[in-house]
Amino acid sequence: MDIGIVSYGAYIPRYRIKPEEIGRIWGVDGKGMGKGLMVTQKSVPGVDEDVVTISAEAARYMMARAPGVDPHDIGALYVGSESHPYAVKPTATIVAEAIEATPVMTAADLEFACKAGTAGIQACMGLVASGMIKYGVAIGADTSQGAPGDVLEYSASAGGAAFLIGSKNIIAKINKTLSFTTDTPDFWRREGQPYPLHGGRFTGDPAYFKHVTSAAKMMLKEMGTEPKDYKYAVFHQPNGKFPTRVAGMLGFEDAQIKTGLLTPVIGNTYSGAVPIGLSAVLDKAEPDDRIFVTSYGSGAGSDSFDLTVTDEIKKYQKKNAPTVEKMIENPVYIDYGMYVKFKKMIIMPGG
Structure with missing residues (x-):
């Protein structure tokens, strides 16, 4: 199915x-x-x-x-x-x-x-x-x-x-999804606290980059694909710098992440970041376009997805919203x- x-x-x-x-x-x-x-x-x-x-x-x-x-x-x-x-x-x-x-x-x-x-x-x-x-x-x-x-x-x-x-x-068919998760306390907010705390630079290399690259590499290996096989890529974007850097580390080009990279103009929407980025990609996607997605959540884990846009996108009522x-x-x-x-x-x- x-x-x-x-x-x-x-x-x-x-x-x-x-x-x-x-x-x-x-x-x-x-x-x-x-x-x-x-x-x-x-x-x-x-x-x-x-x-x-x-x-x-x-x-x-x-x-x-x-x-x-x-x-x-x-x-x-x-x-x-x-x-x-x-x-x-x-x-x-x-x-x-x-x-x-x-x-x-x-x-x-x-x-x-x-x-x-x-x-x-x-x-x-x-x-x-x-x-x-x-x-x-x-x-x-x-x-x-x-x-x-x-x-x-x-x-x-x-x-x-x-x-x-x-x-x-x-x-858009989801060909596969997988996750990479560990106990990495890079960012947290205790019950009753109004604002989160974070580990500064620790949130980068041992947290975000480790999990995103690990999940992404697992997906590429599982699917037998390379970055060049995808029209678009969306990575979690706590800022504009991290997803740009991680895309380069994995071998993706700036053109592949441009459509879904929204943090520079709307900021970091946290749980909304990857979903909004994927929405922006689907707004422009055509049949057979391949989309690579990897989210990130502090604590810490990444979910990776491989998607293929179908012919249904042609009759999809995109204009209704x-x-x-x-x-x-x-x-x-x-x-x-x-x-x-x-x-x-x-x-x-x-x-």
């Missing part, structure tokens, strides 16, 4: 803040900081936006592009995020209700740092392949956190994407004061 992506949708808030505006507050060269991270601006959730609203909007776009799919045929819905608004109360059930999919057989919130969304895709694949469900929805979304003045504040942003996984009318490129257009820039208000870093009495 072929398993793959039947539909997808992404959502990115329209508000933006630039590194130089953040640096202005902290007395540092914000523009230089952004240049080092390869981030020119980042998305900011509106005052009334959170992981629930971002996930619901992405899921609605996903369903709008698949008008022939009955929401009641969705048997599983998973939302992967580091920013669930409730510690006890699932995001997934709210989103399922928003797309009129309730009651679903199974719904849950997933956490694995920035790869919770791709973990959801794997879970849905297994349930569809077993025959337990007809369709599954996997969402990766975040309103990511960065402590004031910390380097993370220059990149941590907001956005997400949703994928409908099934075995009929698939627009905005493309990622369209959502990036016409941003609304805000200053640090408005940013603090939108991120609820200060709360009005009684608010």
